[in-house]
Amino acid sequence: MSYVHLFRRYLREQGLPVTQQREAVAEVVFESGGHLSVDEIEGLLRERGEKTGKATVYRTMEMLVKSGLVAERDFGEGFKRYEHLFGQMPVHGHLICEECGGVTEIQEVELKRIQDRVAALEGFAPARYRLEIFGLCAVCRAAGHELEWKGLSCPIERV
Amino acid sequence: MSYVHLFRRYLREQGLPVTQQREAVAEVVFESGGHLSVDEIEGLLRERGEKTGKATVYRTMEMLVKSGLVAERDFGEGFKRYEHLFGQMPVHGHLICEECGGVTEIQEVELKRIQDRVAALEGFAPARYRLEIFGLCAVCRAAGHELEWKGLSCPIERV
DNA sequence: CACCTATGGAGAATGATTCTCAATATCTAA
């Protein structure tokens, strides 16, 4: 099934033209399950025979994020990644393996609850959450890789 | 009191020369309480009469982060910020006000515990944590600012 | 269909970060 009609509706609500390029970008993102970079989105568009300029992809991603249908991520690679939120909790974090680069979703509701509680303590109204935990995934651990502390030998106290 | 001797120790442990520039950068960062950008660090060095090149600041920040004495942050501004970890929990998050840009520290131990629990469920070994919550701070709320949903009018379910 | 306006795209511009390389500063051992 297609979710593009939701993006179309958003564009109309905002009085923005529904163009072929905008629909193509949304389709490619909605059909993918992963966390896509702009380069990867361009590649998928090319595979489908669409000739969409890089600037248009960037502009459309901005709209998709504003619409709330897509979230922007940063896994510390030097560029952004995007994922649609269909079938996912809009507030979810990521476990990122520093060995293999694999990404695992954190979908625990409990995490949002405590984050909200802490924010409320400060009188803060949360709008957007970002949680990323970098380390070693189960597969890489099983393969014998290990985390090793390469910093100061007797560091300041760690919690 | 000065913490620079810890960085000096780290450099010696790694067999790296202790240079005037490295000490100057560490001093400036250790003496500041905030979340500093590379530009701000350069400014502070200039105020002290040090002539340290931008490249050296970047290189030294990388070492300070590797040593574990300093953490790298990204508040979505398009550049990195750095803070020393003396007197703070090494695992702490940030509340970032989208109206005024203010940053509040989240020092709750409970947050690390549940993050670790969730990671453990996946067999993941955590090494580095990043939690940022964007929204409206108490001051801006009191001043009448409000969060408003500008996305799709009838969005997908939100948790 | 025809008009008006906003978009699309190629390539230039931007800006943070990294790289290059010759002139120095640091380290070590005598």
Added chain:
DNA sequence: TTAGATATTGAGAATCATTCTCCATAGGTG
């Protein structure tokens, strides 16, 4: 303390993701 071996510095070039510019063209309206 000095000399020699080695690593660092810093100015500016290079990189690279992202944004901007501008005009030919597509989308919306009636």
